[in-house]
Amino acid sequence: MYKYDTYDQAMVDARVAEFRDQVHRRLEGHITEDQFKPLRLMNGLYLQLHAYMLRVAVPYGTLSSAQMRMLGDIADKYDRGYGHFTTRQNIQYNWIKLEEAPDILADLATVEMHAIQTSGNCIRNTTSDQYAGAAADEVVDPRPYAELIRQWSTFHPEFNFLPRKFKMAVIASETDRAAMRLHDIGIRILRNAAGALGAAFYVGGGMGRTPMIAPCIRDFVPIDQMITYSEACLRVYNRYGRRDNKYKARIKILVHELGKDEYTRQVEAEFAHLLTQNIEPPGAELERIAAMFADPPFEAGVPDSFERSDPAFALWADTNCLPHKRPGYIAVTISLKPAGGIPGDASADQIRLMADLARDYSFDELRVTHAQNIVLPHVRKADLYAVWQRLEAAGLGTANLDRIGDIIACPGLDYCSLANARSIPVAQKISQRLAPREQEIGELKLKISGCINACGHHHAGHIGILGVDRKGVENYQLSLGGCEGADTSLGQITGPGFDEDGIVDAVEKATQVYLANKQGSERFLDTYRRVGMAPFKEALYG
Amino acid sequence: MADVQFRFRNDEPVGDPGVTVDAFGEQSNASAVRLEPGDDARDLLPHLDRIRLIEVNFPVFGDGRGYSAARILREAGYGGELRAVGEVLVDQIAHMRRCGFDAFAPEVPLDPADAEAAFARYGDVYQPTTDGRAPIWQLRHG
Incomplete structure (x- = not known):
């Protein structure tokens, strides 16, 4: 795991002091809420429906036991005894007092953690493959590259006020377990025919109200130019991304409106210029970081099977x-x-x-x-x-990875001030209803968003649910056939939406159509792709 | 026009207000120009040798295009005054300084003590820019 040196530690310590000062100025009334808002957001502090919510960064999803223990202690000390792990591999606390937020950051800093850039129109926490360092199919461990990006993107002075938030993911295997192509920049570390390490850049993916799958704009950037190329991608976006409409401000819209070729041309021109500016960290820095991600001392000759009698x-x-x-x-x-x-x-x-x-x-x-x-x-x-x-x-033995009960859901209207509908009760009802048939249904990724911003990734769900507000009543749209990973696809809406109980029935019907049409070892997604929407529509609306 | 509140240069300040980029193209004797967020800083690159002051306007602090404009000008070797004007807030000035701004004329003057603390907050930085500070990776590896 990465360990802070004195430079990294000084950075987070300075941040705590800065934020304490900002909160103090706000509480004293020296700055307005409008002026304070972007500052608290860049520390992951949101004002939600009932309280402040603090989002803590977990870079590329990796934690030590000491860090994890601190996350539990913070839940007890400052929140209501629990925390919520998020789709950006972070954790957030929903019941935070503004005046205590600086103390939480100070506690986090004691275990090399922070909330820097977990919100705001800046480069957010970089995500990665959750099996990095363990997966058999990875070319290298992707986390050293993610850490290099973490440092480069931390307080990057040029990119604090981008048109919109900016999310990056780094993977290093052919199987994509991080939804890489649904990011503003997705990077896949790979080797070329000559065996040299490099980065394929996928730019302009995202979910939200206009979901797009990122095109590959460069299939091989030499690894010692990865940061420079990233900076070129960001600079073109910072200069030309739309700022007139926040719903059209993500980089996916720029890439779409310019066209992939024109965006790429501009990036390549900026890249050629930036190569003259010597902004790339040296190979020695990457080696320093990579050494901290060396394999732990695995034992040889340990039994390769386990007792299965229970x-x-x-x-x-x-x-x-x-x-x-x-x-x-x-x-x-x-x-x-x-x-x-x-x-x-x-x-x-x-x-x-x-x-x-x-x-x-x-x-x-x-x-x-x-x-x-x-x-x-x-x-x-x-x-x-x-x-x-x-x-x-401890109630943590649920056997449902990638099953229908393994639902991704945003906080929804129970917490979020942007939401149009509740997500959590719908997730609870679906998992309650279908848990008994989970094993029979097999792999089925169900994702729920409580508004069009798509924090619950509904576009990428084999079954996706989008909560909308229809004349003051919560209404849920169903979509089928979304998928993240190597064969990324976006879900298609089945037809008119349902009320809260109706959507639970609709999901159950969709699983019945699958089971009735399933051939061989097909997953839900495979069957849907083969038979298409028609039989599902018939069952839902016929 | 707001007064210059902080200036990190020793030369004589230019008194003239900056002209627009369009007007600048037509007035061959102008030495001060004002960039708006939608202007392309690269249009000025052929004329840098006769420019002594570039004002970069931030009509709203959340529009970050001026940061890229500043770096582009400095990367091209511009050595004259680069002044941030408009909605320049205390929590932005350190980032602006790193991008190459060396003068600040906030619409609403800043508390001097807050500003001093902000400029000094981060001792070391991760990224090299043209502000002359060695990035942390250089400090680590020499």
Whole structure:
């Protein structure tokens, strides 16, 4: 894992002091709420419906056990005893007092954490593959490149007031587990035919009200020019992205309106200029960072199987665990989606328990996934049963990774001041209703957004649900066929929307159509792609 | 026109207000020009040797195009005064300074103590710009 040196630590410490000063000036009335708003937003502090919400950055989703424990302690000390893990691999707290926010940042800084740029029209937390360092199919661990981007993007003086927020993701395997092409910039680290390391740049993807899949604008940027190329992409956007309409201000609109070729031409011209400015960190810096992501001391010769006599355990192991690059190890996903629960929520005690498990069984590491779950990346198969027993006892043993109950949902109208409809109760009802048939239905990614901003990624759901306000009544639109990953696609709306109970029935009907039409080992998405929308429409509206 | 409140230069300030980029093209004797957010800073590059003052206007603080304009001018070797005008707030001035601004004429004057603290807040920085500060990676590796 990355460890701060004195420079990194001084940076977050200075930020705490700065924010304390800003909050003080606001509380004293020296600055207006309008002037304070962008400052608090750049520290991840939102004013929501009932209280302030603080979003804490978890760079590329990686946490140590000490950091995780602090997240649990903060939930107890400053919030109502729980936290909410987000689709940007971050955590947010929903019941924060403005005057205590600087103290939270100070506590975070003691474990090398912060809330820098978790909001605002700047470069947000860079996300990555939650199985980085454990996945068998990665070319390299993508996190050193994400860390290089974290440092470059932290307080970048030119890019604090972009037209709109800006999200980057870095992966290093062919299988995309980070929805890379649905980002403002998606980077895939790869090797070219000559074996040299480089970065493929996908620019202009995103969800929101105009979902777009990012086109590849350069299939190979030499790795020692990745930061310079990123800066060129950002500068063109900062200068020419639309600022007249916040709904058309994301880079995807610029790339779309200019056309990929013209945007690329402008980036290449800026890149050629910036190459003369020596802004790229040297190879030694990348090596310094990469050394901190070296493999933990895996043991050789540990058993490569585990006892499966407990059927509940075997089901969980088969559902929630992924193969590891090292024999005898396995990557464990802890589902934060119990049937009827709030997706992504964990209590302070659960957070601390996961920290303990990471310390005892996973080389002190955890990951937050963009699907709002937690990963223990490096568990010995011999320890798997013990890990499961402790999870199960804490209500964390749900076996539903990528099943219909593993729902991504935004906070919705229960918390968010932008929302048009509630997301959480819909997620709770669906998981409650369909949990008993989860294993029969198999892989099915269901995603719910409570407004058109699409924080719940509904465009990318095999089943997507969008909450809208129709004449003062919450109404839910259903879409089918969305997908993130290598075969990224956007969902299509089935037809007229449903009320809250109607949408639960509609989801159930869609699963019935799938099961009736399923051939062989087809997943829901495969069947939908083969048979098309017609049979689903017939069942829903016929 | 707001007064210059902070200036990090020793030369004599230019008294004339900046002319628009369009007017500048027609007035071959103008030495001060004012850039609006929609102007292309690169239009000025052929004329940098006769410019002594460039005002970059921030009509609203949230419009960040002026930061790129400033860096483009400095990267091209512009050595004259680069002045931030308009809605220039205390929490933006350190970033502006790093992008190459060396004079500040905020519409609403800033509290001098707050401004001094803001300029000095971050001792070291991650990115190289043309402000002359060595980035942290250079401090780490020499």
